[in-house]
Amino acid sequence: MSSGYADRLLNLPRYSELGNAAMKPGLRGVSHLLGAMGNPERRFASVHIAGTNGKGSVASQIAAIGQVAGYRIGLYTSPHLLHLSERIRLNGTPVPDAWMENAVDRHGSLFKELQPSFFEAMTALGFLFFAESFVDLAVVETGLGGRLDATNILRPKLTVITQIDMDHTQTLGNSLTSITSEKAGILKENTPVLAATGRTATQSIVQNIARRLNASWIEPGKLINNSLHTPNHIYELPPNDRQPHEVSNALLAARSAELLFPEIKYDPDLVLQGLSRVRELTGLRARLEILNQAPLTILDVAHNPAGIAAALNRTPNNGNVFLLLSLMKDKDLPGIAHVLKAYPSLKIYVCELELRRVCPAADLSNLLRTKALNVVKMGSVPAMWSLVQARASKDDTILICGSHFLAEAFLRTCK
Numbered sequence: 001m002s003s004g005y006a007d008r009l010l011n012l013p014r015y016s017e018l019g020n021a022a023m024k025p026g027l028r029g030v031s032h033l034l035g036a037m038g039n040p041e042r043r044f045a046s047v048h049i050a051g052t053n054g055k056g057s058v059a060s061q062i063a064a065i066g067q068v069a070g071y072r073i074g075l076y077t078s079p080h081l082l083h084l085s086e087r088i089r090l091n092g093t094p095v096p097d098a099w100m101e102n103a104v105d106r107h108g109s110l111f112k113e114l115q116p117s118f119f120e121a122m123t124a125l126g127f128l129f130f131a132e133s134f135v136d137l138a139v140v141e142t143g144l145g146g147r148l149d150a151t152n153i154l155r156p157k158l159t160v161i162t163q164i165d166m167d168h169t170q171t172l173g174n175s176l177t178s179i180t181s182e183k184a185g186i187l188k189e190n191t192p193v194l195a196a197t198g199r200t201a202t203q204s205i206v207q208n209i210a211r212r213l214n215a216s217w218i219e220p221g222k223l224i225n226n227s228l229h230t231p232n233h234i235y236e237l238p239p240n241d242r243q244p245h246e247v248s249n250a251l252l253a254a255r256s257a258e259l260l261f262p263e264i265k266y267d268p269d270l271v272l273q274g275l276s277r278v279r280e281l282t283g284l285r286a287r288l289e290i291l292n293q294a295p296l297t298i299l300d301v302a303h304n305p306a307g308i309a310a311a312l313n314r315t316p317n318n319g320n321v322f323l324l325l326s327l328m329k330d331k332d333l334p335g336i337a338h339v340l341k342a343y344p345s346l347k348i349y350v351c352e353l354e355l356r357r358v359c360p361a362a363d364l365s366n367l368l369r370t371k372a373l374n375v376v377k378m379g380s381v382p383a384m385w386s387l388v389q390a391r392a393s394k395d396d397t398i399l400i401c402g403s404h405f406l407a408e409a410f411l412r413t414c415k
Helices: 003-010 015-022 028-036 055-068 097-114 118-132 176-186 200-212 244-260 269-276 278-282 305-313 333-340 361-370 381-391 404-413
Strands: 046-050 073-076 088-090 137-141 158-161 193-195 222-224 227-229 234-236 289-293 296-299 321-325 346-352 375-380 397-401
Touching (some): 028 097, 055 073, 055 269, 222 244, 269 278, 381 397, 397 404
Parallel strands (some): 321 346, 346 375
Antiparallel strands (some): 222 227
């Protein structure tokens, strides 16, 4: 990847480095930026997705189904793992370096004048690329929250809310009610909404907001006998193919696709084709990604109690579980420790990352030990990976999770 444009963009204030200090909540800044670019966000159709867990997966699933159905699909997700260009894709291919270099050159004076955050600049560039690429549909994942997120400048054809849990409480509030209200801030008047928030209470909050906005409420469907049942079709899943949260994501994606892509009415197998080819078609990685079978090795970006519980639920009951773990210090560390307590065979290897927001390995190790958890060792990601590889038998499981930054470090140094 060309370093010129990347360095210029990464020098803008970033949440990954500064936390809330990097944020410019609200739509005024991105509105001014997009207005100066000619309002590219008005030149393509979109679907907008928010939630605590699963929104990146659902976005990628919808994009994959759309590609299989023959559409030209833009996909905007965050954060990236290895390359900045991963955030902006056209039919699964990252935005070309040459286009980004040219776009940053064209609009560099705007960035200097308006001083956007990194996320505002990336969002504006993503929308400009989609407009100039004449996409049939842009599938757009929010960054953090929804109501004040830069992506909320969109006027989409459909809004989607995935599972809602406690996360980013310093920004979104300390209750599920406040977090749900922030996520549901992407709902628009007279715009259909699909939601599978995981709880009756949070689902009711979203439904009430939809009612006030006269936004059509669409039921995603349900799982019956390992099949996805929507009002339009029944999609047969392979036996034991998906965990409960994965089924919820697949149902949201399938129902969204039925609404967005008319071809599915005549060829419903397009849904299963898309769901089975998500990584190939969209580049999605580190979402319960199986890297090896013996020992079973799983890479996941889970970083809150619910997400980490879902990742651990994917591990088999036999054998030991070796966990390579690193967490940001602004996460619910006691809540995550409580989740880990439910797995007595867990052997924890705490990884150190060079990042301002990370919880230092020594501090995280001490916290986990005070909860009577088995912290075996701490050190660099490559050192912990080498140690675990040497100790795990073919019947054991290795799980690498805790943050996008751990997944990035692992992919850069260990695979």
